[in-house]
Amino acid sequence: MTIQSATHEPLQIIADQCDCMVCHDCGALQTLVPVAAGQELLCSRCGNLLKRPASDWLDKATALALAAAILFVSANIYTFMTLKLAGIQQGITILSGVVALAANDRWFLSALVLITIFILPAFEAFALLYLLIPHRLRRRLPGQITIFRWLVQLQPWIMLDVFLLGVLVTTVKLGDNATVDVGPGMLLFFALVLVLQLAYRIMSKDSLWTWLAPNNRYLGNAGETLYDCHACKAMVGLSIVEARGHCPRCNAEIHTRTPHSLQRTAALTAAAAILYIPANLLVIMKYDELGVNYDSTIFAGVIDLAHHGLWILALIVFVASVVVPVAKLLMLSFLVWSVHTRMNRGPRQRIKLYRLTELVGRWSMVDVYVVTLLTAAVQFGIIGAVAPGPALLPFAAVVVLTMLAAETFDPRLIWDPVDAAASAGVQALHSAPDDSESKPHSPLGATPIERT
Numbered sequence: 362m363t364i365q366s367a368t369h370e371p372l373q374i375i376a377d378q379c380d381c382m383v384c385h386d387c388g389a390l391q392t393l394v395p396v397a398a399g400q401e402l403l404c405s406r407c408g409n410l411l412k413r414p415a416s417d418w419l420d421k422a423t424a425l426a427l428a429a430a431i432l433f434v435s436a437n438i439y440t441f442m443t444l445k446l447a448g449i450q451q452g453i454t455i456l457s458g459v460v461a462l463a464a465n466d467r468w469f470l471s472a473l474v475l476i477t478i479f480i481l482p483a484f485e486a487f488a489l490l491y492l493l494i495p496h497r498l499r500r501r502l503p504g505q506i507t508i509f510r511w512l513v514q515l516q517p518w519i520m521l522d523v524f525l526l527g528v529l530v531t532t533v534k535l536g537d538n539a540t541v542d543v544g545p546g547m548l549l550f551f552a553l554v555l556v557l558q559l560a561y562r563i564m565s566k567d568s569l570w571t572w573l574a575p576n577n578r579y580l581g582n583a584g585e586t587l588y589d590c591h592a593c594k595a596m597v598g599l600s601i602v603e604a605r606g607h608c609p610r611c612n613a614e615i616h617t618r619t620p621h622s623l624q625r626t627a628a629l630t631a632a633a634a635i636l637y638i639p640a641n642l643l644v645i646m647k648y649d650e651l652g653v654n655y656d657s658t659i660f661a662g663v664i665d666l667a668h669h670g671l672w673i674l675a676l677i678v679f680v681a682s683v684v685v686p687v688a689k690l691l692m693l694s695f696l697v698w699s700v701h702t703r704m705n706r707g708p709r710q711r712i713k714l715y716r717l718t719e720l721v722g723r724w725s726m727v728d729v730y731v732v733t734l735l736t737a738a739v740q741f742g743i744i745g746a747v748a749p750g751p752a753l754l755p756f757a758a759v760v761v762l763t764m765l766a767a768e769t770f771d772p773r774l775i776w777d778p779v780d781a782a783a784s785a786g787v788q789a790l791h792s793a794p795d796d797s798e799s800k801p802h803s804p805l806g807a808t809p810i811e812r813t
């Protein structure tokens with residue numbers, strides 16, 4: 362099936378002659394207009410952010426990346442927090458949670474926490490240095506394109522910000538029963554989260570890609586339909602997409618539409634929905650105090666925070682752990698259903714819904730981190746000890762599966778019925794034979810807006 366991305370009235374502008382870009386979210390070809398600093402360029406069809414011009418970014422981003430690498434090492438060396446209870450002291454570092462889960466035979470969870478709060482953030486900090494310092498010195502190093510592609514693609518799985526919220530909840534929960542001393546590791550960690558996010562945000566990905574591989578347009582035949590590479594934003598002609606299946610610039614997978622997108626999203630969403638039941642009914646955390654067992658479910662944990670008057674924190678955990686997973690399951694089901702039934706109403710609203718599912722999903726990991734930290738911090742033998750409960754694994758699986766479901770969903774599918782209807786309307790108007798497959802893209806003008 363050949364799918365045109367923009368099937369509006371042809372403007373006779375050949376794609377390889379214009380300054381343009383293919384929108385990732387709707388597949389439309391957009392003519393780029395000049396944007397000033399402080400402005401953002403949005404897709405005129407779906408409102409997706411296309412460009413955010415950056416100036417003097419290289420020095421700032423390099424300095425931040427250097428700071429992030431130093432902070433990463435030092436935050437992991439120093440004590441994160443020390444817990445004191447009945448004369449016993451327990452100090453933990455960032456990685457204590459990973460060790461505590463492994464000691465409880467929770468290997469999958471231990472690996473998940475290790476990857477999301479240690480391995481991937483370490484990769485990000487050092488990948489930034491590997492890209493930015495040579496760029497600053499105008500020297501190319503081997504493997505930079507592959508490393509940059511991974512950095513872009515792995516971004517949703519780097520969860521230091523979510524872990525930070527987990528740290529906050531844990532500290533408040535512990536403060537109720539024991540004395541918590543904040544160690545230098547935690548302050549360094551706060552700085553790390555801020556600096557690392559800022560470095561990635563102010564870095565001009567477009568400039569960096571242009572430096573690594575200046576050509577961003579690959580056409581097999583003049584005027585053929587262009588598709589965007591999700592990782593490097595290169596525009597690749599239909600004939601090359603079909604022949605290679607990979608971006609000629611960065612080697613990321615590229616398809617006219619993600620293969621089996623609907624089936625995969627539907628299957629992952631269904632699996633997550635099933636696991637959501639044990640995740641909420643079973644015990645997520647076991648707490649022994651002087652031989653007495655206190656078992657807690659996710660919801661009981663929220664109630665517990667509210668009972669202690671910590672309403673804001675209770676609300677945050679309730680939204681992240683209960684509301685977000687349900688909302689995400691509903692939104693993904695609706696998106697799959699709307700594409701399956703070829704709905705052509707409200708594509709802009711549905712694309713916003715899709716972006717929301719991508720944005721909020723990872724925050725549900727907060728409960729996994731809280732249990733991890735509590736397991737590491739509360740190991741006082743006879744006085745009290747926290748252990749992860751059977752709900753933790755299905756709960757983490759719900760978060761991971763819904764994130765994968767959102768990743769496999771191809772947002773361009775939302776626009777296909779809309780394009781088909783518009784194309785049918787144009788053809789009826791002109792009573793012309795169906796030649797839409799051989800027509801070049803008709804670029805639409807992107808819209809610059811003031812950054813808020």
Ligand SMILES: [Zn+2]
Pocket residue numbers: 384385386387388389404405406407408409
């Ligand atoms: Zn768009």
Ligand SMILES: [Zn+2]
Pocket residue numbers: 590591592593594595608609610611612613
């Ligand atoms: Zn690419």
